[in-house]
Amino acid sequence: MVLLDETGRNKIAPFYRGTTKTMVWSCLQGMMGEAAADNAYAPRCARIVLGDFCYPAGDADAAGAKELLAALPPHEMLLVPPDAEWASRIERVWDGRCRRLERYAIQKNPAAFDREWLRRLAVGIPEGYRIQPIGEDIYETVIREKWSRDFCSNFRSCEDFCQRGLGFVALKGSELAGGASSYSVYRGGLEIEVDTKPEHRRKGIAAACAARLILACLERGWYPNWDAANTASVRLAEKLGYRLEAAYPAYAVSPEPA
Numbered sequence: 001m002v003l004l005d006e007t008g009r010n011k012i013a014p015f016y017r018g019t020t021k022t023m024v025w026s027c028l029q030g031m032m033g034e035a036a037a038d039n040a041y042a043p044r045c046a047r048i049v050l051g052d053f054c055y056p057a058g059d060a061d062a063a064g065a066k067e068l069l070a071a072l073p074p075h076e077m078l079l080v081p082p083d084a085e086w087a088s089r090i091e092r093v094w095d096g097r098c099r100r101l102e103r104y105a106i107q108k109n110p111a112a113f114d115r116e117w118l119r120r121l122a123v124g125i126p127e128g129y130r131i132q133p134i135g136e137d138i139y140e141t142v143i144r145e146k147w148s149r150d151f152c153s154n155f156r157s158c159e160d161f162c163q164r165g166l167g168f169v170a171l172k173g174s175e176l177a178g179g180a181s182s183y184s185v186y187r188g189g190l191e192i193e194v195d196t197k198p199e200h201r202r203k204g205i206a207a208a209c210a211a212r213l214i215l216a217c218l219e220r221g222w223y224p225n226w227d228a229a230n231t232a233s234v235r236l237a238e239k240l241g242y243r244l245e246a247a248y249p250a251y252a253v254s255p256e257p258a
Contacts, residue, residue, distance in 0.1 A: 001067045004035040004046075012037055012046035015057035020108065021080070022225045023050040025186040031164075032154055032184055038064025050184055051154045053078050060085040069093045072255045078103075079251040090251050098251045104228035105245040106237050113214060113241045121211035121240070124204045125170060131212055134167035134181055141176055142169065150193050151181035166190060166222075168212040170205045178205035180213040189223035194236070210240055 004012065009028055012035060016024050027033030033050030037043035037058075045058035047068045054077050056068060069079065070093055079098070081087040090098060125131065134142060134151060139158040142148045151169070155161040167181025178196035185191075192213065196206045217224040226242050228234045234244055 001036050001038065001064060001071055002040045004037055004040065006030055008037065008040050008043075009035045011040075012043055012058070015043075015046050016048075016055075019055075019057075019082070020105070021055060021227075022186050022189065022191045023053055023184050024048050024055050026050060026184045026191075029187050031186055036068060038062055038068065049073065049077075051150065052076065053080060055080050055082070056086050056090075057082055060089040065089055066093055072253065074255050076252060076254045079253060081249065081251070087249060087251075090253075094251065094253050098253045100249055100251055102247045103250050104231070104234050104247050106226040106228060106234070107243045107245045108223065108225060109243065110223055112243065113218060115215065115218065118211040118215050118240065121204075121207050122215065123208070125208045126203050129170050129172050129177060129203075129205065131168050131170050131209060134165070134169055134179070135162060138169060138171075138176075142167075142179070142181075145176060147195060147197055148176055148179060150183055150195075151179055154184050166213065166216055166220075168209045168216070170196075170200075170209055172200065178209055180206065180209040188221070189225055190217065191225050191227065194233075206236060207239060210236070214240060 013028050027035050027048045027050055033048055035048050037046040044062035045065045048055045069090055079090050081090055136158055142151050151167050152161045155165055164185050165182040169179035170177045177200040180194040182190035183193035194206050194210050214224045226237045228237055
């Protein structure tokens with residue numbers, strides 16, 4: 001397995017032709033993420049890793065495919081196969097140590113949003129809460145708390161996030177209660193990460209923060225992409241104006257540290 005520079009990424013780009021996964025776009029565009037292949041000069045298979053996600057592609061039966069799937073970062077990962085051959089390969093490599101689950105692709109439609117509706121959602125949180133952008137004053141709190149870390153964790157630093165990322169959090173006093181932010185960025189858009197601290201759920205916080213984020217993206221001419229981990233996320237997306245495209249399989253694996 002070899003890590004790829006810009007030239008190498010160009011060589012594996014045909015493996016991902018037609019993909020709608022924005023984290024793949026992020027890596028191929030050199031924005032963030034890591035690309036690897038079985039061979040730097042004549043690759044037969046490849047993988048892209050960004051945050052907790054891994055996207056294999058190419059020939060699932062190539063000799064190097066096993067190593068690409070096995071040599072993952074030492075934390076829980078989601079492997080997203082592009083087809084049945086890669087799904088089978090993942091199941092063989094991670095036999096007994098992977099769990100198949102269903103995620104939900106959301107349609108990409110820039111014309112889908114009702115801005116007036118989003119503005120109403122953006123102010124729909126209970127008294128005592130306030131929403132603010134993620135900036136230098138709140139970044140360290142966001143990174144420090146495990147449940148909110150992925151609002152910023154795929155950026156190199158606070159400065160990097162402030163330059164390229166975008167996000168909003170809800171606070172109750174000084175307590176971080178929820179938020180919506182850029183899990184990753186690509187040219188012309190971002191991938192949304194949304195979550196609420198358990199004790200603050202069912203109060204409209206996720207919808208309000210996501211609405212603020214979507215509106216801010218639209219003002220910048222960015223597309224706020226949404227990929228749902230579960231049906232609750234689908235329902236929230238639909239409340240915001242998105243529409244479900246299709247379910248797709250993924251595999252959760254937990255590599256042990258080397």
